[in-house]
Amino acid sequence: MTREEFISNYPLMESGSPLIKLINLIIISVIIGVFITVLVYFFFLKISREVNRFLLFLSFALTTIISIFLLTSIFDVSTKPTLSSELNHSIDVYKWKNFTFHEEYLPYVALERYEIIERTLNNGKYSVVLDTDKSIKIVETSKIQYTNSEKPYVEAKWVGDLSEYEIYPDFHEVTLYLPKR
Numbered sequence: 001m002t003r004e005e006f007i008s009n010y011p012l013m014e015s016g017s018p019l020i021k022l023i024n025l026i027i028i029s030v031i032i033g034v035f036i037t038v039l040v041y042f043f044f045l046k047i048s049r050e051v052n053r054f055l056l057f058l059s060f061a062l063t064t065i066i067s068i069f070l071l072t073s074i075f076d077v078s079t080k081p082t083l084s085s086e087l088n089h090s091i092d093v094y095k096w097k098n099f100t101f102h103e104e105y106l107p108y109v110a111l112e113r114y115e116i117i118e119r120t121l122n123n124g125k126y127s128v129v130l131d132t133d134k135s136i137k138i139v140e141t142s143k144i145q146y147t148n149s150e151k152p153y154v155e156a157k158w159v160g161d162l163s164e165y166e167i168y169p170d171f172h173e174v175t176l177y178l179p180k181r
Helices: 003-009 017-048 051-074 083-108
Strands: 110-120 124-130 137-139 145-146 151-160 171-180
Touching: 017 051, 051 151, 110 171, 137 151, 137 171
Parallel strands: 145 171
Antiparallel strands: 110 124, 110 151, 124 137, 151 171
16 A cells, blocks of 8 residues: 555544534533523622522623633634634644554555664664665664674664654664674
């Protein structure tokens, strides 16, 4: 499966319809209005021992209307790209990058072998300079295997530019193979 086929099979999800967003917005606004009305009710009981029903209705209506205005300024109810649609896109990218990429995309990338120019050990991790024409030549790994080979080498999966999913060119699943001595 090529990268293009994979991306077309697993596109980023589109956010919900504007009607569902509007219904959710109204429900949240009514809940906020009821909560504020209950607070006003207890406030009046504490002060005067009697509650004016008109003031309760007024507090419910005002807080519901104010919360609708506040929530529509934060959340997108239309189809225009705004803060909430960007947030939804960011969440979709996060899910794709952290789950789909590792579980479904990376297993299809071919493992390649690279010769080593230089290697150093720092805090239990090897920093390795690879003999490659890729844009990134230095990798770090703590995954080490010992082999009967004469020269050390690295096996890794190279993933090119997937910037639409915030995945930039890099080596993945890097394993350093050192000769047994």
